[in-house]
Amino acid sequence: MSAVSEKLAAAREDLKSRDGVLIAFSGGVDSSVVAALAYDALGDDAIACTAKSETLPAAELTDATRVAEEIGIRHEIVEFSELDSEEFMQNDDMRCYHCRSMRLGAMYDRARELGIDIVCDGTNASDTGEGHRPGLRAVEELDAYSPLLEHNIEKSEVREIAREYDLSVADKPSMACLSSRIPTGLEVTEERLSRVEKAERLLRTWGFEQFRVRDHDGLARIEVGEEELETALDPDFVRTARDHIEDCGFDHVTLDLHGYETGSVSPETEESAEEDVVSNVFDADYPSVD
Known part of the structure; x- marks a missing residue:
């Protein structure tokens, strides 16, 4: 038996020992694997719940x-x-904590209505080493059960298990909530969330798979995966994106040549804060082209 199979079997047996569970279910690969495991172990005593x-x-x-x-x-x-929540809307470096607390709180309310004591989430063993993750604090404080983390199942293994269950989301890119597109310190409003959602719906319709539209107070900064950057640089796409994304409510539309980057508008981690960054391009000492 492979290491992944052993972890899978242990997680399944662990869930089977519970009287029933409610899974905080986004439809992403992590929560989908937890839902599949729980349903496999508990049948109708496992319930998926989306906020x-x-x-x-x-x-x-x-x-x-x-x-x-x-x-x-x-x-x-x-x-x-x-x-x-005013604390959430302020969009400080604890926004994810406030969001996850409210989201899991709603899950626990529904679980109690259904006579269930345990709420599971999809935190995996790779999540704990990914820099600034205040949402994990809410998971700990509310005592949500994370079977993937408990059994040391990492992200790559989650996808492997998803393929074993023949889940269609096995290779689905991560998709954080829309508020993650708004830079820390800029208020989260319904208007900003709405125009980001509309713009990203267009990118999805146009066939992009890994992308974000960051909202810099009316300026849309498009990030796409490195393998899709060439498509995004096509002049026809540039014109189409500019016109249609401005129609979503943005004043300006830009393409980030760095491509897609997780947490690019989130607080710096300690490691990234130590890196040398040119804060003003006009102060940089660039090589001469003479």
């Missing part, structure tokens, strides 16, 4: 519903609004 709010793209909710049907697990939807 619907302004920060969840409508396409992601549709996808979560589809994946739950694919697994065969019962799917509940709870509604709440992060915009009810």
Whole structure:
């Protein structure tokens, strides 16, 4: 038996020992694997639950519903609004903590209504080493159970398990909530979330797979995966993107030549803060071209 198979079997047995679980279910690969494991172990005593709010793209909710049907697990939807929280809207470096606390709180409320004590989430063993992750603090404080983390299942192994379960999201790129597109310190508003969602819907329609549209107070900064950058540099695409994304409510549209980068508008980690960064390009000492 391979190491991944051993971890999978242990996680399944662990879940089987529970009376019932509710899974915080986004439809991404991590929570989908947890849902598949739980349904495999507990059958109808496992319930997937998706939190619907302004920060969840409508396409992601549709996808979560589809994946739950694919697994065969019962799917509940709870509604709440992060915009009810001034702390969340302030968008400081603890935004993800406030969001995750509210989201998991809504999950626990629904779990209690259903007579379930345990809420699971999709935190995996790779997440704990990925820099600034205040949302993990909320997971710990609310005592959510993370079977992937508990059994040291890393991201690459999550995808391997997803393929074993024949899940359609096995290779789905990570998709953080829409508020992650707004730079830290800039207020999260419904207007900003809405125009980001509309712009990203266009990129998805145009065939891009790994992308973000960052909202710099009316300036859209498009990030795409390195392998898709050539497509994004095509003059026809540039004109189309400029016109249509401005129609979403942006004043200006730009393409980031660095490409897609996780957390590019989030607080610096200690490691990145130590790197030498040119804060003003006009102060940089560039080589002469003479």
